[in-house]
Amino acid sequence: MGQRKGSQVMDHAKLAEVLRDEFGKDAVAAVGGDPRFPCAELAAGLAKKILRFCAFEVSLKLDFLEDLIAVDTGERFELIYRLLSTQHRHRFNLRVALDRGAPGAAATASSVTDLWRAALCLEREIAELFGIVFEGHPSLDKLLLPEGWRGFPMRRDYEYPEDFGGIEHRRAPLRKEHARN
Amino acid sequence: MTRKRYEMGILENALPEYAVFSRLDRLISWARENSIAYLTMDLACCGVEMLQVSGGRFDIERFGSVPQVSPRHADLMIVAGTITYKMAPLLRRLYGEMPLPKYVLSMGSCSNCGGLFSWEYSYSSVSGADKIIPVDVFVPGCPPRPEAVLHGLLALRKRIASRHAAVREEAPGEWGKERAVK
Ligand code: SF4
Numbered sequence: 001m002g003q004r005k006g007s008q009v010m011d012h013a014k015l016a017e018v019l020r021d022e023f024g025k026d027a028v029a030a031v032g033g034d035p036r037f038p039c040a041e042l043a044a045g046l047a048k049k050i051l052r053f054c055a056f057e058v059s060l061k062l063d064f065l066e067d068l069i070a071v072d073t074g075e076r077f078e079l080i081y082r083l084l085s086t087q088h089r090h091r092f093n094l095r096v097a098l099d100r101g102a103p104g105a106a107a108t109a110s111s112v113t114d115l116w117r118a119a120l121c122l123e124r125e126i127a128e129l130f131g132i133v134f135e136g137h138p139s140l141d142k143l144l145l146p147e148g149w150r151g152f153p154m155r156r157d158y159e160y161p162e163d164f165g166g167i168e169h170r171r172a173p174l175r176k177e178h179a180r181n
Numbered sequence: 182m183t184r185k186r187y188e189m190g191i192l193e194n195a196l197p198e199y200a201v202f203s204r205l206d207r208l209i210s211w212a213r214e215n216s217i218a219y220l221t222m223d224l225a226c227c228g229v230e231m232l233q234v235s236g237g238r239f240d241i242e243r244f245g246s247v248p249q250v251s252p253r254h255a256d257l258m259i260v261a262g263t264i265t266y267k268m269a270p271l272l273r274r275l276y277g278e279m280p281l282p283k284y285v286l287s288m289g290s291c292s293n294c295g296g297l298f299s300w301e302y303s304y305s306s307v308s309g310a311d312k313i314i315p316v317d318v319f320v321p322g323c324p325p326r327p328e329a330v331l332h333g334l335l336a337l338r339k340r341i342a343s344r345h346a347a348v349r350e351e352a353p354g355e356w357g358k359e360r361a362v363k
Contacts, residue, residue: 145266146265146266160300161304164266165269167307170300171295171308
């Protein structure tokens with residue numbers, strides 16, 4: 001990507017340094033990944049503060065939320081914020097780990113809709129597919145699934161429904177008399 | 182119109198003009214099968230193929246069939262594509278809004294049995310249109326070629342001519358009442 005006047009592209013080592021300076025040694029657990037898409041894992045407790053800092057700090061200015069991804073690794077949930085700075089033209093993936101909580105229950109995270117409006121839809125989608133409740137989100141209505149859906153389909157322990165809205169999900173194999181015709 | 186199929190006789194010279202004799206039900210089914218307006222239930226990729234059918238190359242209008250966007254003017258519903266659980270109540274409602282007699286042609290694997298998104302692989306799609314509405318003709322393929330859809334239409338016409346097509350007599354709106362969204 002081309003450089004702009006007055007812009008400064010950061011790599012992940014520099015990002016970790018800046019964040020550790022601001023929030024202490026434990027703020028960034030790990031850095032690495034493809035140099036074109038540097039990745040940093042944030043401490044769960046400080047995540048919201050760090051994200052706010054990333055959005056407004058002059059040397060970072062990560063003002064554009066490209067995507068918000070949730071991952072279920074089996075032991076924990078991860079939220080990956082893909083952030084881009086339209087001014088400095090650098091891009092970071094910031095990863096935050098979440099507690100899974102009890103099976104079937106919702107996990108919680110704090111919403112970033114106040115920092116990036118793009119998170120409105122992304123968080124709604126994650127809330128219904130992963131069962132992660134975003135505290136501070138104005139309305140976590142269903143976005144893709146029909147109303148009344150039970151369970152969170154993108155979780156590893158999700159079981160397909162037996163029926164929905166009176167429609168049986170399973171389809172019986174073709175009966176012999178049908179197969180003949 | 183073929184003479185044999187409708188058992189019509191033309192009595193030349195016996196009457197002042199040409200006169201055609203037939204049974205009333207045959208005449209009605211002849212009228213029905215030659216003017217099937219279909220509702221385009223364009224749900225997924227199969228829909229593109231269905232739109233091709235009404236295009237210049239395949240030209241479904243030579244069979245008297247025209248696409249309709251309103252269910253109130255349609256005789257046939259071509260269900261083309263994947264039916265999700267979110268779409269299922271709307272599909273039922275549109276079927277309920279169609280006037281009798283009404284027919285359904287299920288197009289493509291998805292709406293025949295779930296296809297790619299059948300119950301083993303997808304949590305959110307209905308495995309087959311016949312789970313929610315009665316289907317007259319199934320056209321296999323993923324997607325079926327437009328010729329296959331025309332073949333399906335001809336099969337339906339044959340069924341209408343032989344009065345085998347399932348004409349369902351329940352009052353319009355029955356499906357909707359049953360499936361009222363809670
Ligand atoms: S049958 Fe194939 S082409 Fe048709 S809607 Fe399903 S996936 Fe798409």
